[in-house]
Amino acid sequence: MAVKIYCKYCGTDRSSISNLANAGTCSKSPTKQHEAFDGEEQSKYYCEFCGTDRSSISNLANAGTCSKSPTKNHQPYSGSQKSKYVCKYCGTDRSSIYSLASAGSCSKSPTGNHQPAR
Numbered sequence: 001m002a003v004k005i006y007c008k009y010c011g012t013d014r015s016s017i018s019n020l021a022n023a024g025t026c027s028k029s030p031t032k033q034h035e036a037f038d039g040e041e042q043s044k045y046y047c048e049f050c051g052t053d054r055s056s057i058s059n060l061a062n063a064g065t066c067s068k069s070p071t072k073n074h075q076p077y078s079g080s081q082k083s084k085y086v087c088k089y090c091g092t093d094r095s096s097i098y099s100l101a102s103a104g105s106c107s108k109s110p111t112g113n114h115q116p117a118r
Contacts, residue, residue, distance in 0.1 A: 008037040008076055011058025028061055028073045039078030048077035048116060051098025068101055068113045079118035088117035 004013040005020050009028040014020040017036050026034045037057055044053045045060045049068040054060040057076050066074045077097055085100045086093045089108040094100040097116050106114045 006037045006057045007034040008057065008078075009035060009061060009071075009073065011056060011061045028071070030071055037076055037078060039076065040080065042081070045076040046097045047074035048097065049075065049101060049111070049113065051096060051101045068111065070111055077116060079116065085116040087114035089115065
């Protein structure tokens with residue numbers, strides 16, 4: 001089975017990072033360049049900012065806007081699935097990324113929202 005490298009912003013896939021980097025512009029990336037997703041392939045991908053889940057990075061990237069993301073686009077969480085997710089800024093923990101993202105504001109986070117540690 002061939003390895004696929006996915007853009008974490010739009011879900012475009014290519015066979016290598018070099019091919020992804022040369023795949024043209026990415027309309028969802030802040031730099032307009034494709035950036036490789038550095039997590040493992042999963043059966044579900046979760047937005048690291050709000051917890052929305054979809055079956056592929058492409059479906060997640062095209063699931064509408066994310067009010068908690070600095071780019072206003074859903075971005076895949078690159079860590080593994082866990083029984084508890086901990087905010088990397090304050091230590092608040094919840095059983096899902098969605099419940100962590102919904103746990104109120106985080107005064108230590110640059111975005112003001114809880115974000116899961118990898």
